[in-house]
Amino acid sequence: MQEPAVLSPLHEVVVSFYAKSVSAAGISSPEDVHGMKVCRPSGYFKHDLESMGRVPPTIIRVAGKDPADCFERLKEGSVDIVTVNADTSDRMITELDLSGEVEEIIDLATIQTLHVVAMKSNPKSRVNLLRLNKRLKGLQMDGTFKKIAAKHLSASLQPPTGYPAVVLLLARLTQRGFLACVLPFGQGAEVEIQPAKGKN
Template sequence: MSKSNTYGTSIAKQRLSRLTSTGASALCAASLGLVVASTSQVHAQEQCSTYTIVRGDTLSQVAGRANVRGGYQVLFNANTDILASPNLLEVGQVLKIPCEDGSLPTTETAAAAPAESAPRLQPESLDRPLRFVTASGYAPFTEESMDGGGMLTKMVRRSMELGNPDQAFSIIFVNDWGSHLNDLLPSGAFDMAFPWFLPDCDKVENLSAPNAFRCTDFNHSAPFYDALVGYYTLAGSAYDGATTYPELFGARLCRPESWFTFDLEAEQLVDPTISLVQVPQMECWELLRNGEVDIVTYDALPAEEDLDNAGMKDVVAQIANLTSQQTLHVFVSKNNPNGDAYMDIINAGLEELRLSGEWFEIVREGIKETVEN
């Protein structure tokens, strides 16, 4: 994983679900920006209930009015079966507002049923147990001391069992993240590795070599989990209300040390286009308060909490239109002749895991265990 993939211990304690599909009905021009809804549009939103989107709503507004702990990240993750993007709401969409304990409200609409006969893939070439490699130190996602090895480990295990119950496999913890993609997959010592963030491979020409090779040398599964990355500036600054990344050119950005930067590279937010500062997480907010940086950017869930702890909510504005989604995957080397067959098994099982609702329960239990410990 390397340091660029190890930031998740503090950020994932409160996260909830991930499903994928799109919404329906007429498009609303609202986004995560601070669009002010009229009085007639502000309907009561309560935890453990549902809410129907009206014109002028934004995800952050709905989360705020319902006092959703974790803000729009948690609300988005609870509704990704409906929302294709955190920046796009559609009039008439019915959002589930999480309960106090993190569970979802019961609705009259039944969950989609799994396919009657899930794929049972058993290529002749897969006549031995498949070998997965992961590592500890990334709770609640992967941690050998946790129940089932962490929630991503549980997801991978269940995806294999659902995708092909006849295929034997093993999951081994090797606590040297750097070796996974650099040595263990290319050499064939292991077949697959997880969890790894995937850069925007459509912009691979903008990526540094250590990030570009995730696109050029590996294939990947469907997303197992996603995170929203937010951008924040002082209210009224020259960057407040920016709608495109080039509007940040010339700015001083603070991204906490040990966090990935491939998303910044993809949008050309690198030196000398911008000035990048990397310091401990909370120091970013002090630098912003003192005018020593213009923008703070990292995972929205801890950022919102850190912003509150820093006592700066009244003076900081979210640059909502720049919010991005970053996703965690299983990787396989492109040199592996059976790589496509491996991905078929994983993806078939993951889809069934989502449709059954078991994915959400694994996430809830993983977060609960981390918080209690």
């Protein structure tokens, strides 16, 4: 299978791990979660868990319907670990009033990058990714990128259900001369990007 062409990182996210406060102190490495029930919402990526070697049967993977569901399961004791991005974790802990009940396991946290991909078999992929990289660099240089990320990844705002915040960045790129068709990442995800008519 041909490897896809990949855009420069659109965004970096901190992926956190949480456990009940009474048990968090005993977890400091991926090996310590062996045999535990780990909840990550359905549709989220899992390559970071795979790189740690934390896949079944070394763990029991639980796919919650959303981040709140995972934290509710942690609160009631039906799972041992919750892992989602840090911004979402902070919001869930506040909304569900879990401060003092759960604790972040800093040693397991990782930084993951979000990308747009395109098939190399498509002759337009390379030029479209180069154009998108150019527009992305423009957003970063004029400060627009930071404003969008701060607004849509804040603890008080949440992206539309099923769509990562990076989609909102693509929407802004559309205004800069691109048409983007995006499906939720991790759920049959695909991104099709092409220059808008009359734009370079």
